[in-house]
Amino acid sequence: MSLLYRKAYFLLSAADVKQLPPDSGIEVAMVGRSNAGKSSVLNRVTQSKGLARVSKTPGRTQLVNVFVLDDERRLIDLPGYGFAKVPLAAKLKWQKTVNVYIEQRECLKGLVVVMDCRHPLRETDVQLLEYCDHRGLAVHILLNKSDKLSRNDAINTMREVTSALQGYRNTISIQLFSAMKGIGVKELCGVLDGWYGLHTHPSSALWAPSPTRGEG
């Protein structure tokens, strides 16, 4: 696994995209429903407890947290979504921040979408994926908490999610992951390496739902 991710450090939290660093270099963003395990994934990839603590700090969970990997590369922790009891105004604010970020950020190379593999593709996930499709943004889906599924259920879940994504024209890849057990870390880092322009070999462990993967 690349040392790059272990060198990640927290730069700032932004309430608004205007507060982000200059739009240059390469950014990869992580997003997911609240409780899907986004903080745990960040923690696992960077092997840094401090990083996940930042993205769990009350008040910062609704902000865009920026982590620096090197002069050219940043990892962006987008606010979680899908809180059941959040007021409508907060939901709209989330939508606006994330939509503006996804739509306008030129250095955004790809989006990692974290889902709980036991209930993937909830309504907000699908809305987000449609938005990425519209913008032509590459997406990598992590079906996290795969330690909770039997091998059969995991395979079926992959199959179901893959077939549900057939209509999308943007580049989408999917993998099983477990932040808790460290399953799938190598595959995820392979995808990140590719987006960050680091030398990497394509991983055969990834499923691509679309036969036109990589051409759109």
Ligand SMILES: Nc1nc2c(ncn2[C@@H]2O[C@H](COP(=O)(O)OP(=O)(O)O)[C@@H](O)[C@H]2O)c(=O)[nH]1
């Ligand atoms: N079994 C299991 N639990 C996990 C995994 N990843 C996260 N969790 C648990 O799910 C809960 C939410 O995780 P957290 O990282 O805070 O989610 P976030 O709200 O998306 O940032 C915590 O109790 C984690 O310990 C995983 O891969 N397997």
Ligand SMILES: [Mg+2]
């Ligand atoms: Mg979190």
